[in-house]
Amino acid sequence: MKITPGRVTHQYDGELVVFHIGMTFNQWWRPDLYLPVFFAMPAMMRELAEDPDSGLLGYEFLFNRRGPFAVQYWSSAEKLYAYASAGSMSHRPAWTRFNAMARKHPEAVGVWHETFVVERAESMFVGTPSMGLPKATKTVSVDKRHHRARTRLAEGATTLPASLQTAERPA
Template sequence: MSRVVPGRMTHQYDGELVVFHIGMQINRPWRVDQWFPAFMAMPRMLRELMSDPGSGLLGSHVLLGAGGPYVVQYWSSIDKLYAYAAAPEQAHRPAWTAFNRRARKAAGAVGIWHETFLVERAESIYVSTRPMGLPGATRVVPIGSRHDRARARLADGRTTGAAEPAA
């Protein structure tokens, strides 16, 4: 487990940034045959992506929502996200095909959803936490006095919350 970074921190990242949320909703918990294979597919995909530095996946967090598990992913480009989703030799495409085949046999037993955000600007603050979220996927930097307020960090654009340059 990573260590707690004391103090007021933010993230720093230059370039395209994509935030991708993907999850499942377990509508019929007794239909384990429907939701368990979908549940098990995501860890395989995340391992595959994290083992390939060129995949474009910068980081991810698995969370539990009201309807079931979901993952927040951070990507270096929309093109890399879409390339992974469409690649027949990668884990996603066969898992998606298998999900659709199972879903036709038991419509509504489990749902899948995703949301894709192309981030123009982002602001973050993390006080005495382990690296997570944007700093966990990009770079953790201390908040300088010029960026003490959320409005100032957001106004800074792509390099949100960047530490002040050395004099």
């Protein structure tokens, strides 16, 4: 695991959408019902990552006490909606399967999502592996003037001055 040295933030121009999507294991003893839902998400992420025009900028898989979830970064809400409704892509058939299962066993597994269209964002990562917004967009070094979150947010970290746009997006 490669650690990004120093203090870095992200840089991105354009619409930025943060999408949280997850599931809850309401009946942990029913893996026959929740495992198909659980395994659908990685397949969708691979499909999106392989298509540079999908609008997906990056993602992180996480887990909380209720179950797994993903934080996704998108270039536009329209591209997110287009993927969600495209019958030729993996999401729509997976959603149809989930709905059929949920009608029979509504208590077994839950799904949820939240969508945020971000006007301005600020981020700070110090001595971490590449992750979050810098991984999904472009990683830039933070100069002394921008060490405070208040300053980065006031200036809109999604549109940092050209003098800070020195580091490239990690592979």
